[in-house]
Amino acid sequence: MKLKVNGVEREVEADWRDESLLTVLREHLDLPGTRFSCGIGQCGTCVVHINGAPISSCLVPIKDVAGKDILTIEGLVAQDGSLHPLQQAWIDESVPQCGYCQSGQIMQALALLKENTNPNDADIDNAMKGNLCRCGTYDRIRKSIKRAAIVMGQVR
């Protein structure tokens, strides 16, 4: 069984085919940047993109994503090591406290900015309310999304 992760085709070995996408990414494919938190799709910590759509990977059986394109937080860094504008905005605004939820936050924000290049507060509330941050970095996440939207608009 194969899937494409961050542009690279990866083989899932037999022992791992009854696992969730999250578990396979973390434990089998050496991509631990996507993290487990609630296990029931209630917190957004494990969000990845499947064929471009943001989904909680803890809920997705690996069997369901055979042949599909998966994008994880590790896939946002360019080959030359340069950061995605969202990652840079997260640093510029000093968003992370404990940092555990931030991979999912950034992946969810990426999905928002694909749909809406200039989100207002209500758009951000609506898109991000499924992503919990126990440290309470929401105010900085909001600012970072707006900052990244400006940078990405200029790049376009």
Add this chain to the structure above:
Amino acid sequence: MPQFSRRKFLLSTGWVAGGVTALYALRNKAVAVAPTIIFPDAESGAAWIQIKANGTCHMFFPRVDMGQNANTGLAQIVAEELNVEVEDIDAARPSTSDVPPLAVTAGSMSLTAYSRPIAIAAATLRETMRERAASKLGLPLADILDDIGGFRAADEPRLSYAELVDNTSSMVEFDGNRPAPLLYTFDAQRDKRQVGRAVKPLGIRDLVTGAPVYTADIPVAGILYGRAIQPPVRNARIASLETGDVANVAGFIQLVREDEFVGVVCKTPGAVDAAMTQIKVTWDLQQPIAQEEIDRLVDVDAAMAKGDLEHILQDEAHRKDIDWDIDLRFDVQVQSHAAQEPRAAIARFDQSSRLEIWTGTQDPFGMKRFAAMDTGLSEDAVVVYPQRLGGGFGGREHYEVERDAVRLARAVKQPVKVQWTRKDEFTASRSRPASAHRLRIAVDEVGNLSDWWYGYISGHVVFARERLPGWLLPVARLADDMGVVKGAISPYGAPHQRVEYNDVDLPIDLGVWRSLNGAPAIFAIESAMDELAVRQGIDAVDFKIAQMHSAHPRLQNCLERVRALSALKALPEGAGYGRGFASGIYDGRCYVAISADVYVDAQAKQIKILHMCCAQDVGMAVNPGQLRAQVESNLVWSIGMALLERFEVADNAIRSSNFDNYKIPRMDDMPSLDIEIIDQPTMPPTGAGEVALVAGPAAIANAIRRASGFRALRLPISFADITANSAE
């Protein structure tokens, strides 16, 4: 236990492989936190700073990282003293084999307790290097001037640290009796380069790129996966155990049972999930787990009706039978840490029975000792590699998930990774206790406080059951529980006053939670004072400042500042809008005042926080950016405590199990924020990790009072509470 020989230790670990090392020990008593009480002879806390042979500055972080980013502030102090850029410091997180014991990371103490020792260590190292420079150049000390990363002298080439060290090892040691060198960090005249700068958290790039930084991310060859059953309460005993068809679960390896410990090991995490569904345990409980039981145990009125409470904190000319202007009871419910990361540990025994543990814990050296006790190994045979925590909040001080991993790894003789489920987190995280608070206040003919009588009951915190050995508990409980007394002494003065409390066992496991009893007690005090102002028809901020009688100028200043800050944004006009204020002192050293603007929306049937302001006096602001981040976090937690977080027990079990039935604040709960960090450059840093939470919930409750007329007597507050009240 003999004194730890630092010099011998350093030589044995190879730490002093060339260069010059400074170290400074901080005694245990400076950081009095529960887990270290068991080992009062532990030498804890030390700053390790070294100029390496290549001239770079290396430091071991003395605190664990859990989001507070205190180490960044401590590195700034080192950089200030050594005239280097903080970003150029080569910093590392030590294992328990790299350094002598360090204290548990808790109590918002990092900057308060460590800033001066670290500054002394770094400054002494700097002056030692200056002596070397003087000797090398044949000049008097006074001619050797500071330069970036070294020194300079008139008409001489610059001397970098690299030119002053070589591969021979030497050490600068401190006994606390030597006079300290000039500390640049605390020099009010100095134009500081590192301290006072909003440095980004060191290592921030790793946190936005998904680098492996948490325990469960660590790759270990040949790893297996395990999980143990978490009992509903730690003094429960197994009544019956059924293991169903567990042996036939694909990937199942072993079931492990030792007394009350039951766990499984499997080849994959999914197999662990499947195996756990086969295991059914029923429990014998010593107390029923029920809300009615919790309510009965913290019933402060029943206890006060019987006479004095057990612990008396304040007793001055107390009068019992007078007409009280305020006589209100406030109830605060259990709350969970709900850290974003479910705790995890990896344990591995090597061929020679040496045990390695990777874990995100607030107390790495506690884990080492407990693992040694648990396995019968000597402490020398156990090494703990502390990892970044995905949130701590007081909930990561105990040998628990580490125990699960150690016992399972020992049973299968292979490395095992355990990560708790979200349900495990709610069940076994040692929650913040429920508490009940009776406030009686009377004023004299001119409106000044004349009588103050505050009695309360809380579940134990520091002396909670299962936090200390059973034999020690009854002795310990004769003393004040430092968690339960937090926040109890008000900043207001009255000629007649009494403060008393009981601490009790509850039917669930309890422990340290952000601010300890600070947030519950100050919620009660600040709500009562606010209600008194409302009933007198006077301004609550003026009233509170006046009743402090100039005894707390820093707190009074916070209130004045937050009033000014809140005035920058007008409260919308109309029914349902209200602005409330509250202030508080955490641990006698941290000062904060908060305002909250709320809208009680009768149509949408919801309470919405619109805007919050905070003025916090932090002493010297080492890193204003990180201080602000901690304030933001505490404001969000205030919203959770005031409005959202509802921990439920029923039918002898803990019912809160995940984020669908235990709400925490989300993006759309966020108000706009306005924060003022009050910098006091000549005063020691006060810490900030759990400070603003003491005043936030009362500010929200006081705003709701003004928006709706409803005085919240129980947290969390729901919209239904307000309508039930107005229907009466």
